[in-house]
Amino acid sequence: MxxxxxxxxxxxxxxxxxxxxxxxxxxxxxxxxxxxxxxxxxxxxxxxxxxxxxxxxxxNSAARALASGRSRIILLVLPDWPVEYRLRDYLDEAALALDKAGYSLVTYTSHPAQAARPLWEALSPDLVVSPVPFSPPDVASMLACGVREIYPEPNRPDLPDVSLATSAGPELQVDHLHERGHRNLVFAAFPEPRMASLAAARHQAAHDRARSLGLSALDLQHIDYHDGSADRVVRRWLDAGITGVIAVNDDVAAAVASAAVRAGLRMPADLAVVGHDDAPIATMFVPALSTVRIDTAALGRGFAEFALHRIDRRPLPASRTRPKPTLVRRETS
Amino acid sequence: MxxxxxxxxxxxxxxxxxxxxxxxxxxxxxxxxxxxxxxxxxxxxxxxxxxxxxxxxxxNSAARALASGRSRIILLVLPDWPVEYRLRDYLDEAALALDKAGYSLVTYTSHPAQAARPLWEALSPDLVVSPVPFSPPDVASMLACGVREIYPEPNRPDLPDVSLATSAGPELQVDHLHERGHRNLVFAAFPEPRMASLAAARHQAAHDRARSLGLSALDLQHIDYHDGSADRVVRRWLDAGITGVIAVNDDVAAAVASAAVRAGLRMPADLAVVGHDDAPIATMFVPALSTVRIDTAALGRGFAEFALHRIDRRPLPASRTRPKPTLVRRETS
DNA sequence: CTGAAAGCGCTTACAG
DNA sequence: CTGAAAGCGCTTACAG
Missing domain, CATH: 1.10.260.40 (lambda repressor-like DNA-binding domains)
Incomplete structure (x- = not known):
């Protein structure tokens, strides 16, 4: 060329x-x-x-945007979560599908202190989407910047879920331990600020499932090395009759499994653990961690379909079913 | 309002x-x-x-960009590495500093298959930066899209390093184990494709440091659960006289520490491990992982200064020194 | 089937 | 100190 x-x-x-x-x-x-x-x-x-x-x-993209009134940019606002493993697959697939339709996907995580101008001012995206609702000032700011499509829309929470933070994963963790005979479960997370909102969402979903299965309340417990070591926490769980642990992600599952092995417990006979995300450590760890795998690529394609529906009024595929997460059983359950 | x-x-x-x-x-x-x-x-x-x-x-950002010829957007192209923990701090700080100067920072990881149009076509950024060099077709594409500043520039590799993938961290890992008397080291990583280029870079830096300290060659070894379990790998290391392990990140360090403990080894007396990044698991794991912490916030500010220097010809601060990583010694070294 | 022309909302010399 | 006006490079009715 x-x-x-x-x-x-x-x-x-x-x-x-x-x-x-x-x-x-x-x-x-x-x-x-x-x-x-x-x-x-x-x-x-x-x-x-x-x-x-x-x-x-x-x-020239600026000239085109000015003349047509559309920037052909889609902005995905991500919450400040510890980035989930395989988020890349999600973004790659979504970007690819949107690209075919002439749109570009930009991701954005807002500064915690809200100190910097939001990215939609600089980009004038056609659509702004987030897995969590926007604050009213954010919505006002987007409207002032000419954003015409916002999702989720204020006052319309009854729309399809396009986020990675689905409740199906935690539910599957509970179902799995329940099927394997466990009746006393806890939910474990690190006491890390950034993990808090993700842990809260996943815990809630797991808790609700546990209740609907007739199990007792599912406590959220922190694995905090500083206040007494994971070993002591595991010991306490055993004394309380806990036999199954649902971890917010595979890192936490690894920490639990490690403590259990050190305490001389057999896994999964004495204690079972299920992680979430199927991160690399889940395979590499010994014992290998049971976990939940989400088809993030399919979710990403679903996101793209949804976005095009909102922007270009394309019909949603009839067969639009959310990909179901699968449980990968390895050695800890 | x-x-x-x-x-x-x-x-x-x-x-x-x-x-x-x-x-x-x-x-x-x-x-x-x-x-x-x-x-x-x-x-x-x-x-x-x-x-x-x-x-x-x-x-209207499009009108402004068209009239002025500058989009006030800076595009940071990130390689497809497993996202390093604390990357957020880096990006947050950089975005904040750039915002003060009227620029917006957008990050972008190119699709592995190169299938989607690169983001610089849609954004017409004033500056495109990456920690790894661009391919000639990429550079040609950027020029055709009106990007006027590219870093690193083709044929000018002799410029300051603004990346997160500094060699100082791996060097510090080696220095630390060396100081504590270890003479036979290995470098450990997961055999994960996405980790490969990061592992190669960090391994290279560690290797060079080891040689300059008069140590023997630093092999890159994979912790691969599938082919024989981490336990066997650790056993092999011991037989080979290895006493110290440099892990590409904290996940790998956790996998090694876990295998060592299970093998009945005392840490760090029988085997020492040092991770990298100071991820949450480094604190939560038992034994707590020694690791390298990088002042990513300061690095992010440094990146912003550098970007403004390139775009606005602002002078670089005189006191421009790269923040040094620090070794956080915990229980595995 | 193709072209001339207005217009998108800014920035920026240039006058006054 | 402030305004009138050209121009950035497209899109999009509107003629022909």
Whole structure:
């Protein structure tokens, strides 16, 4: 591909392409954008495409956004959670599917102190989505910046769940231990601020499931090395008749499993643990950790479908079913 | 703050502000942008500011980018590494410092299959930075998209290091074990594809340091549960006279420590392990993991200074010294 | 089927 | 000190 602008010092515009192809600027736009309702003869189209390719033409995104009123950017606002393993698969798949439709996905985690300007001011995205609801000031700010689609919408919480923080995973953890005969369970997390809201959400889901199975309340307990060591915590659990531990993620499961082994317990006979996310450590750890695997790639594609539905009014696929998480049973359950 | 556009359905523009303040559109721009060389009387300035505030005016970023030729966006391209813990601190600090200078930071990890259009096409960033070099096609693509500053620049590898993947951490791991009398070391990682390039970089740095201390070659060894269990690997190390393990991160350190304890070894007397990143598991694990902590917040600020130097030609602070990592000694060394 | 032209909302010399 | 005006590079009715 030639890079003429590097020699002329000027960026290639649609006018350059038009001249090279011997058509008008408008025609270039019609061809390159596949504008519906325009019937361009095959050989004109061909000439334009070739000229664009030859000149290395890239439309100016700012000019396009200004003229069309749409930036073709989708902003995904992520909460400040410890990034879940395999989030990349989710984002990769979503970005790929959106790209095919001409949209770019940008992710953003707001500064904890809210000190910096939110990214939607700089990007004017067509759609802003988040797994957690927006505050009213955030919504007002987005509207002022011309964002036309926001999800979840204020006052409309009754919409499909596109987030990674589904309740199906924790439910599966509970079901699994229940099936294997465990009746006394706890929910374990690190006392880490960043983990707090994720732990709260997953704990809630697990708790609700436990209750609906007729189990007793599922306490959220912290594995805190500082105040007495994991070993002592595990000992306490055993004394209280606990036989199964639901960990908020695989790191926590590893810490629990490690303490249990050191205490001379057999796993899963004396104590069972189930992690979440199927992170690398779940396979590498000895004993290998039972965990929950989420089809994040499928979730990512689902997110893209949803986003396109909101923006382009594309119909949602009829077969739109949330991929179910699967339990990977290894040596700790 | 009033949100008039939500009632009129039209976004507030500089013209609205000008009318409300009783000045021209240009003056609005001068005041809001603090344009140098313009001397605006205090009360005009005051009127404009008040009108903008009152109307909830947000400049249209696309129009601004088109007119000025600068998007005020900085794109940070991150490699597909397992996201290092505390990366958030780095990004938060960098975003905050850049925000003060009127720039927005966007991060981007390219799709592994290179299938989606790169984000610089949609954003036209003023600067694109990455901790790893760009491929020639990437550079050509950026130039075609009007990106004027790229770092690292092709053919100029001799520039300051702004990345998180510094060699100082691995060097510190080696120094620490060396000081504590260890002479036979290995470097451990999971055999995970995504970890490969990070492991290679850190291993290289550790290896070089080991050689310069007169130690023997530092092998990169995989903790692979599938082919024989971590326990067997640890046993092999002991037989080979290894007394110290340098782990690529804290997850790997946890897996090693766990195997060592299970093998009946005393830590650190029989075997020492040092992790990297000071992730939550390093504190929560028993035994608590010795590790390397990097002042990622300071690194993030350093990144912002560097970016502003490149874009706005701001002088680099004279006292510009890279924050040194520190070794956090706990129970495994 | 294709082109001439207005317009998107800013920035920025240039006058006065 | 402030305004009128050109221009950034597209999109999109509107003519022909």
């Amino acid at each position: 030639a890079v003429p602008e590097s020699t002329t010092g000027r960026r290639v515009t649609a006018l350059d392409v038009a001249r090279e192809a011997g058509v008008s600027r408008a025609t270039v736009g019609f061809v390159l954008n596949n504008t519906p309702g325009q019937t361009i003869p095959a050989n004109t189209r061909e000439r334009v495409l070739r000229a664009a390719e030859h000149l290395g033409y890239r439309p | 009033a949100v008039p556009e939500s009632t009129t359905g039209r976004r507030v523009t500089a013209l609205d502000v000008a009318r409300e303040a009783g000045v021209s559109r240009a003056t609005v721009g001068f005041v809001l942008n603090n344009t140098p060389g313009q001397t605006i009387p205090a009360n005009t300035r005051e009127r404009v500011l008040r009108a903008a505030e009152h109307l909830g005016y947000r400049p």
